[in-house]
Amino acid sequence: MLSDRLVLDNLSLLRVQAAVAEVGTLNVLLAFLAVAATALVADYARMLYLRSKMPPGPFPYPIIGNTYSLPENKPWIYFEELSKYYKTPLITFWIGRNPTVWINDAWAAHEIFEKKAQIYASRPRMVVFGELGGGQSSLVTMRIRNNEERDHWRVHRKLMHLGVGVQSVRGYRAIQNNESKIVALDFLREPKEYVKHLERYATSVVSIIGFGRRVASYNDPIITEVIALMQLAADLNVPGKSFPMLLETFPILAKFPRSMPWFRGLGTRNQKGGHYFFHSLAEEAIEQYDQKPPAQQAAMPTPYVKTLFGEADKYNLSSAELSSLTANLFGAGSDTSSSTLITFVLACCAFPETVKRAQKELDAVVGSGRSPHWDDSPNLPYMNAFVKEVLRWRSVAIIGGQPHSPTQDDSYNGWLIPAGSWVQGNVWAIHHHDREFPEPDRFYPDRYLEGNELHRPFPGDKGYMTFGWGRRVCSGQALAEQGTWITVARLVWGFNIRKARDPQTGKEMSVDIFAYTNGLNMRPLPFKCEITPRSEEIRSSIVREGEQALDDLKIHDGESKYRMSTYYQQEKKKLAAEPILDEQGNVKIVNVK
Numbered sequence: 001m002l003s004d005r006l007v008l009d010n011l012s013l014l015r016v017q018a019a020v021a022e023v024g025t026l027n028v029l030l031a032f033l034a035v036a037a038t039a040l041v042a043d044y045a046r047m048l049y050l051r052s053k054m055p056p057g058p059f060p061y062p063i064i065g066n067t068y069s070l071p072e073n074k075p076w077i078y079f080e081e082l083s084k085y086y087k088t089p090l091i092t093f094w095i096g097r098n099p100t101v102w103i104n105d106a107w108a109a110h111e112i113f114e115k116k117a118q119i120y121a122s123r124p125r126m127v128v129f130g131e132l133g134g135g136q137s138s139l140v141t142m143r144i145r146n147n148e149e150r151d152h153w154r155v156h157r158k159l160m161h162l163g164v165g166v167q168s169v170r171g172y173r174a175i176q177n178n179e180s181k182i183v184a185l186d187f188l189r190e191p192k193e194y195v196k197h198l199e200r201y202a203t204s205v206v207s208i209i210g211f212g213r214r215v216a217s218y219n220d221p222i223i224t225e226v227i228a229l230m231q232l233a234a235d236l237n238v239p240g241k242s243f244p245m246l247l248e249t250f251p252i253l254a255k256f257p258r259s260m261p262w263f264r265g266l267g268t269r270n271q272k273g274g275h276y277f278f279h280s281l282a283e284e285a286i287e288q289y290d291q292k293p294p295a296q297q298a299a300m301p302t303p304y305v306k307t308l309f310g311e312a313d314k315y316n317l318s319s320a321e322l323s324s325l326t327a328n329l330f331g332a333g334s335d336t337s338s339s340t341l342i343t344f345v346l347a348c349c350a351f352p353e354t355v356k357r358a359q360k361e362l363d364a365v366v367g368s369g370r371s372p373h374w375d376d377s378p379n380l381p382y383m384n385a386f387v388k389e390v391l392r393w394r395s396v397a398i399i400g401g402q403p404h405s406p407t408q409d410d411s412y413n414g415w416l417i418p419a420g421s422w423v424q425g426n427v428w429a430i431h432h433h434d435r436e437f438p439e440p441d442r443f444y445p446d447r448y449l450e451g452n453e454l455h456r457p458f459p460g461d462k463g464y465m466t467f468g469w470g471r472r473v474c475s476g477q478a479l480a481e482q483g484t485w486i487t488v489a490r491l492v493w494g495f496n497i498r499k500a501r502d503p504q505t506g507k508e509m510s511v512d513i514f515a516y517t518n519g520l521n522m523r524p525l526p527f528k529c530e531i532t533p534r535s536e537e538i539r540s541s542i543v544r545e546g547e548q549a550l551d552d553l554k555i556h557d558g559e560s561k562y563r564m565s566t567y568y569q570q571e572k573k574k575l576a577a578e579p580i581l582d583e584q585g586n587v588k589i590v591n592v593k
């Protein structure tokens with residue numbers, strides 16, 4: 001009974017008050033302070049002990065570690081400087097009470113993440129991005145602490161690969177090819193909106209693959225909402241002044257009500273709205289696919305959600321897991337791919353000589369009557385190098401996405417990397433190291449051509465580390481590389497992409513190759529550029545191919561009744577109830593009254 005419980009609670013309170021009165025308030029306070037001071041000293045001793053064993057780095061203070069010295073923006077540049085200062089490829093930086101290891105060198109990253117992939121397959125404990133987000137239901141943040149968790153993670157990796165793994169992506173060539181033809185048409189018709197066209201392209205590709213539905217307009221809210229969500233997540237996840245260090249340092253704070261000040265700025269994280277949204281989107285997509293005539297179904301790849309939901313029982317997947325696997329396509333695939341292409345536009349403006357060389361090669365191999373195709377790639381060595389340089393020069397996932405974490409104590413160069421610690425690949429420093437990439441800020445595709453004076457050895461066969469490492473390497477890498485190649489090659493073939501001219505003076509306006517956003521997925525800050533077709537013949541090829549592509553993609557036309565921004569309110573109103581996740585990660589509707 002509630003009244004009995006209240007009486008008991010009051011009695012306990014009275015007993016505590018009586019005990020305090022007996023001992024004296026001051027003594028209780030002193031005892032409390034003594035316990036707190038002992039805990040603080042013990043914790044600081046732990047920090048200093050670890051510091052003596054781990055890679056070098058600035059001296060940490062109790063509780064706050066080195067957080068006070070974090071720069072406001074782009075900490076990856078600061079970590080690169082620290083690595084140069086200590087003359088070591090690895091540095092340790094304390095975010096609060098947690099040591100984070102930053103790898104600033106390609107060879108060390110290869111040695112640790114690739115050669116010891118087995119023990120670096122896990123993520124560390126991440127409160128904000130992990131536990132308050134997808135947690136163990138999401139492949140991106142999943143931790144591996146025992147065999148059961150390893151098996152669970154393997155199932156998710158396998159299911160993700162079923163959708164976008166190397167085996168599947170060849171089947172998506174037609175989609176990427178057609179969508180990129182439409183980007184060329186859009187560049188012709190509305191060049192000023194180039195960012196929106198690239199965002200539409202990237203979102204539409206993953207939407208067709210995942211849900212069977214094309215995103216036809218750049219005003220479709222799925223684009224703006226998903227990209228805004230990803231950018232908030234990307235901002236929160238970068239150690240910096242706004243990094244929710246308190247929550248990471250004292251995870252218990254996550255258990256308090258959301259009105260507490262340390263949750264400020266976290267958006268809707270922990271409200272799990274995204275989960276239900278993507279689940280509903282998937283169910284709707286399956287319904288729409290099932291209603292299509294058999295001939296149409298045969299003419300398109302089976303939407304990933306259809307395959308995935310078919311596998312759900314076999315692997316006993318919860319609805320949260322199903323939702324996060326489908327959401328990953330949008331979350332991991334749209335902002336990253338479009339930001340990479342915006343970087344490409346910036347490189348064209350800043351380094352026009354490289355575009356001219358690529359066009360010369362394309363003219364000789366492809367001509368003006370059609371646009372390039374992957375089959376041309378063996379005859380386009382400079383174009384291939386150009387795309388590699390786009391991926392290296394300003395890599396979107398600038399700190400390599402999420403941290404890895406060793407599942408057992410490890411050592412590198414005699415330094416300890418304790419089990420469970422955050423180990424982050426600093427892609428900025430790796431791709432900016434002048435031993436591997438002389439004149440690193442110069443966009444210079446030739447560096448990828450053997451025999452060039454700036455060509456240098458690099459671990460692995462790609463020549464970049466844009467997609468991460470080892471067992472956690474990006475699941476969508478093959479899809480992203482394939483799409484980046486065709487879109488970059490087609491746009492270079494079709495357009496002169498140059499610095500914009502000042503309408504008053506007619507002079508070229510400069511572009512800033514360092515003006516980038518601060519999130520963990522970075523993209524150039526808005527800049528103007530001039531995009532014009534290279535010739536009349538090319539213009540008519542673009543129109544012809546673009547219109548044909550629109551026609552070919554008609555089978556993917558469709559509407560969704562769901563909007564992320566209003567979904568939650570509508571569901572609540574409709575049901576007078578609220579969806580929550582139960583212990584097993586399944587959606588349960590509870591009454592909100």
Ligand code: HEM
Binds near residue numbers: 336397404
């Ligand atoms: C240019 C585009 C892209 C870039 C630069 C990129 C980069 C990355 C990076 C750096 C990681 C972390 C790797 C690590 O922890 O070592 C990652 C993870 C991931 N990416 Fe991508 N990505 C791109 C596109 C995509 C696409 C198109 C998809 C799917 C459609 C995708 C799905 C994923 C998933 C599911 C993970 C989590 C893998 C795991 O934790 O096991 N990505 N990506």
